[in-house]
Amino acid sequence: MEKLQAVRGMNDVLPADSSKWEFFEATVTRVARQYGYRNMRAPIVEYTPLFVRSIGEVTDIVEKEMYSFEDKLNGEKLTLRPELTAGLVRAAVEANLTYNGPVRIYTLGEVFRHERPQKGRYRQFNQFDVECFGFDGPDVDAEIMILTARIWRELGIDDVRLEINSLGGLDERAAYRAKLIAHYEANLPALDDEAKRRLHTNPMRILDSKVASVIEVNQTAPVLLDSLQDESRAHFEGLQQLLREANVPFIVNPRIVRGMDYYNRTAFEFVTDRFGSPLTVCGGGRYDGLFEQLGGKPTPAIGFGMGVERVLMMLDDSTPVATLDAYIVHAGEAAQKKASALAETLRDAGLAVAQHGGGGSFKSQMKKADVSGARYALVIGDNEVAVGTVAVKPLRDGNGAAIQGEQAIITSSAVAAHLRA
RNA sequence: GCGGCCGUAGCUCAGCGGUAGAGUCCUGGAUUGUGAUUCCAGUUGUCGCGGGUUCGAACCCCGUCGGUCGCCCCA
Numbered sequence A: 001m002e003k004l005q006a007v008r009g010m011n012d013v014l015p016a017d018s019s020k021w022e023f024f025e026a027t028v029t030r031v032a033r034q035y036g037y038r039n040m041r042a043p044i045v046e047y048t049p050l051f052v053r054s055i056g057e058v059t060d061i062v063e064k065e066m067y068s069f070e071d072k073l074n075g076e077k078l079t080l081r082p083e084l085t086a087g088l089v090r091a092a093v094e095a096n097l098t099y100n101g102p103v104r105i106y107t108l109g110e111v112f113r114h115e116r117p118q119k120g121r122y123r124q125f126n127q128f129d130v131e132c133f134g135f136d137g138p139d140v141d142a143e144i145m146i147l148t149a150r151i152w153r154e155l156g157i158d159d160v161r162l163e164i165n166s167l168g169g170l171d172e173r174a175a176y177r178a179k180l181i182a183h184y185e186a187n188l189p190a191l192d193d194e195a196k197r198r199l200h201t202n203p204m205r206i207l208d209s210k211v212a213s214v215i216e217v218n219q220t221a222p223v224l225l226d227s228l229q230d231e232s233r234a235h236f237e238g239l240q241q242l243l244r245e246a247n248v249p250f251i252v253n254p255r256i257v258r259g260m261d262y263y264n265r266t267a268f269e270f271v272t273d274r275f276g277s278p279l280t281v282c283g284g285g286r287y288d289g290l291f292e293q294l295g296g297k298p299t300p301a302i303g304f305g306m307g308v309e310r311v312l313m314m315l316d317d318s319t320p321v322a323t324l325d326a327y328i329v330h331a332g333e334a335a336q337k338k339a340s341a342l343a344e345t346l347r348d349a350g351l352a353v354a355q356h357g358g359g360g361s362f363k364s365q366m367k368k369a370d371v372s373g374a375r376y377a378l379v380i381g382d383n384e385v386a387v388g389t390v391a392v393k394p395l396r397d398g399n400g401a402a403i404q405g406e407q408a409i410i411t412s413s414a415v416a417a418h419l420r421a
Numbered sequence B: 001g002c003g004g005c006c007g008u009a010g011c012u013c014a015g016c017g018g019u020a021g022a023g024u025c026c027u028g029g030a031u032u033g034u035g036a037u038u039c040c041a042g043u044u045g046u047c048g049c050g051g052g053u054u055c056g057a058a059c060c061c062c063g064u065c066g067g068u069c070g071c072c073c074c075a
Helices: A015-034 A050-057 A061-063 A085-094 A139-155 A168-184 A195-200 A201-207 A214-217 A230-245 A309-312 A333-348 A360-369 A384-388 A412-420
Strands: A045-049 A068-070 A075-082 A103-112 A126-131 A160-166 A264-272 A279-286 A301-307 A326-330 A352-357 A376-380 A389-394 A410-411
Touching: A015 A103, A015 A126, A015 A139, A015 A309, A045 A050, A045 A085, A045 A230, A050 A061, A050 A075, A050 A085, A050 A389, A061 A264, A085 A103, A085 A126, A085 A301, A126 A139, A126 A309, A139 A160, A139 A230, A139 A264, A139 A279, A139 A301, A160 A230, A168 A201, A195 A201, A201 A214, A264 A301, A264 A360, A279 A309, A301 A309, A326 A360, A333 A376, A333 A384, A333 A412, A360 A376, A384 A389, A389 A412, A410 A412
Parallel strands: A326 A352, A326 A376
Antiparallel strands: A045 A075, A068 A075, A103 A126, A126 A301, A160 A264, A264 A279, A279 A301, A376 A389, A389 A410
């Protein structure tokens, strides 16, 4: 039989790794709720034009990274979502979600991009996503960055830095684009093929080039921030002021561009240097025009996506905390019945109790009890059944470290109280 | 999508033309119904997959799949 394998770039989360995922999900969910954000979920599959129209036709994501396909049953053109914002905005427009005023939402889910997989870059990956619909900022701009800073603290991550930029409005960006193209055309010989190719499709990407001659030309290139008009400038300065007041450190990086066309004004990234070259673990920005672009009413908005796998790479592989209160060791038919009944009683009392399955010697069962991480082993054998008692043996100390403990013989009705004491 | 490196036991890896190995894990025993450690014994496998060269291939060659690093891009 041919061995099957997972689709390239799409990974399993095995039980050994899942506690990290659960820790992350619990943390971000808790923090988002603390700021008054509510959960919302959109489908994984959307009609292809949604992404083409929102992300932009000439972006890398749309041009060469989307999982697009035709539904064989009805010929519809569908796409696995390459990001979360578009679907959420589509849903918000459809449900007229901002009818009663602005809303703050968060979501957590899989996204798909057909790239060559690498560490921290997968074809199916997960994002934690926060969106604010109907706020024109800059207060919510600062709020989502403050919220994110809190997430880093709660996750125990201290080596990410916040970089912010303003992309201006559409008209400002168009004016800047023209200036930029003029600058590069005046320095055409210094551009490499890659830069030349982008000159008229996405010139702002050239600012990110790592080619020496291009870097030199970029030194004298016009800066987008200089092209901002009063309103955008005030917005950007307001954001910086709020971040300072909240003691969230940041740097202004005029070269932040973002990969999706719908961004305007505020753009930001949280970046880490832990893995050699800079790695963006969270990125987002304002997209004030997107609702209208997707057929909704004018609705200012801002949001970000956080790469879950990338953040998880930054978390320690700390040994999972003991989650089981007790592990029941038993031998014989009568003992098994007692064990099952006791387990259910303890679960009724809110305790986490695993019952040994599959038989085996007391010794092997005790080994399983130890490996399970349970705080106590509960032993029921012929002797205990005969007199209606349970042997309770502590397996670890308050810190979860293994200990050699003496067992207590107590009546089965007193077990729950004993475990709690 | 392009280039470099790498795929051997569940895991970490050695072996690099001549009978597939170590540590760990797992199972049993020392321990008379009871988990660490220690000691003893035992099981790990189409050497990623397919083809070729050779008397003989885990080892050399080609292809392919997967991983990884750099580029590109991004979370």
